[in-house]
Amino acid sequence: MPVLVWSERDGALGNSIRTGRRYFFSPEEYRADAEALDQALDALLDMAWHALTVITKHENGKARFNSFEQVWVLGRAVHISEILRHEALQGEERTLLWQALTPKAWYGVRHDATQETRWRVLIPARATKWQAKPKDASAYRFLEVGYWLREQQLHDAGEVFGWKYSNAYDLFHCSSLRSYELRQAVLYWLRRQQPALRETYRKAGFRVYQQALSKRFPARGPGSALLPQHYPEDELRAIVCEVLDSARDAYFR
Numbered sequence: 001m002p003v004l005v006w007s008e009r010d011g012a013l014g015n016s017i018r019t020g021r022r023y024f025f026s027p028e029e030y031r032a033d034a035e036a037l038d039q040a041l042d043a044l045l046d047m048a049w050h051a052l053t054v055i056t057k058h059e060n061g062k063a064r065f066n067s068f069e070q071v072w073v074l075g076r077a078v079h080i081s082e083i084l085r086h087e088a089l090q091g092e093e094r095t096l097l098w099q100a101l102t103p104k105a106w107y108g109v110r111h112d113a114t115q116e117t118r119w120r121v122l123i124p125a126r127a128t129k130w131q132a133k134p135k136d137a138s139a140y141r142f143l144e145v146g147y148w149l150r151e152q153q154l155h156d157a158g159e160v161f162g163w164k165y166s167n168a169y170d171l172f173h174c175s176s177l178r179s180y181e182l183r184q185a186v187l188y189w190l191r192r193q194q195p196a197l198r199e200t201y202r203k204a205g206f207r208v209y210q211q212a213l214s215k216r217f218p219a220r221g222p223g224s225a226l227l228p229q230h231y232p233e234d235e236l237r238a239i240v241c242e243v244l245d246s247a248r249d250a251y252f253r
Contacts, residue, residue: 002030002088003100004038005134006109013109018099020092030088037088039111040081041104045119048077052122055154067124067165071146072154074101074122078143079150094147098140102130124165145172151180152187160187162202171210176219182228185240186213192241197248205251212247213240 002019017027017034052073056063078084078097089097108117130139145168149157160183161167171177186209190198201209216239218224228236 002027002034002037002092003096004031004034005100006103006107007134008107013107013113018096020096033088035111037083037086038100038104040083040086041101042110042116044077044081044083045101045105045116045122047081048073048122049118051077063121065121065125066163067126067142068149068158068161068163068168069154070122070124071142071165071168072149072157073146074143075146075148075150076154078147094144095137095140098137098143099130099134101143102127102140103134141169141172145169148172148178152183156187157183159190159198162206164202164206167206167210170207174210174214174219176217176224176227177210177213179227179229181231181233181236182213182217182240185228185233185236186244188237189241189244193248200251205248208251209244209247212243216243 002017002021004015005018006013006015008014015038017031019027019030019034021030023029052065052070055069055073056065058064078101083089083097084094102123105119105122108115108119110116124142127142129136133139142165145165149161149168152160157168161171190201193201216223217226217228228240231239
């Protein structure tokens with residue numbers, strides 16, 4: 001995955017090539033492929049920006065960006081654009097795409113070096129670790145989470161995670177709870193609860209339910225052989241409803 005990574009030094013923009021492929025002298029040997037990918041990323045970021053402007057709420061005339069929506073929009077744009085099928089990305093770690101996409105959006109630079117400052121709003125305000133550690137894969141975890149979230153429609157994913165990126169981030173770290181099937185079962189349960197309970201879930205109760213599900217579907221040890229995605233839909237729904245009903249009752253006891 002030869003990618004072109006933009007950077008800024010003393011107010012001037014520059015770029016370098018980063019790849020996991022073998023090369024004889026330097027990654028510059030893959031510049032043509034990296035620049036072709038960089039041009040394709042322009043369209044991806046334009047798509048994501050337009051989608052974000054449609055869903056973003058405004059207060060007193062000022063946009064209020066939500067990190068959950070920001071990462072979902074980026075993940076969905078990566079999916080819809082089919083950028084991962086690009087020739088430059090074949091046989092490489094997906095993290096390299098995140099390492100190219102993040103600074104490109106942050107510095108707002110198109111493939112021809114013209115400025116597109118509006119792209120910066122796509123990057124959550126707290127996602128700054130990549131600036132200090134640009135090659136650290138964990139610094140781009142927000143994009144990995146966004147790409148995972150894109151499996152559900154925005155409103156469905158928002159309900160499951162209470163529109164909080166921190167909730168999605170926490171659940172993503174529970175490998176046994178990542179499946180689309182489980183999230184759909186949780187959504188099924190949520191939509192059968194009273195409005196007051198759903199509001200409590202959104203504000204403070206998410207971790208209680210996550211912990212209950214983690215005990216039922218542990219990542220390792222006894223009981224870890226059967227993951228949520230291994231059950232028929234009706235059986236999984238019944239299990240999740242039972243687990244979350246018990247957690248709800250204990251929480252409000």
